[in-house]
Amino acid sequence: MVNELFAGVKETLSPSFEVIPHRFIADGDHVVIEHSARNTTLDGRPYHHNYCWVFRTGDGKLHEPREYMDTELMTETSGADRSRVRPRASRPIAWRTHR
Numbered sequence: 001m002v003n004e005l006f007a008g009v010k011e012t013l014s015p016s017f018e019v020i021p022h023r024f025i026a027d028g029d030h031v032v033i034e035h036s037a038r039n040t041t042l043d044g045r046p047y048h049h050n051y052c053w054v055f056r057t058g059d060g061k062l063h064e065p066r067e068y069m070d071t072e073l074m075t076e077t078s079g080a081d082r083s084r085v086r087p088r089a090s091r092p093i094a095w096r097t098h099r
Contacts, residue, residue: 012041022035032053032055036051041077053068054068
């Protein structure tokens with residue numbers, strides 16, 4: 001799973017980076033990890049980003065990863081072609097009640 005989360009990083013960022021964990025929250029079968037990352041791009045620009053990961057846990061493994069981040073910063077950093085990125089319509093968040 002970690003390889004999937006960082007798949008595009010090798011193409012944009014230097015291999016050396018720092019992850020600064022801020023908060024770990026566990027509630028039932030969910031874990032939330034809030035952290036920052038500090039790195040540089042392959043051409044030397046600083047890349048400092050904040051993330052929030054949410055996972056469902058079960059059977060000793062992490063499932064259903066969700067990542068919340070500044071997508072505009074990632075687009076700028078990666079040099080993605082904005083003309084190929086289609087904005088998505090906003091959708092309401094579905095809340096699940098845990099018993």
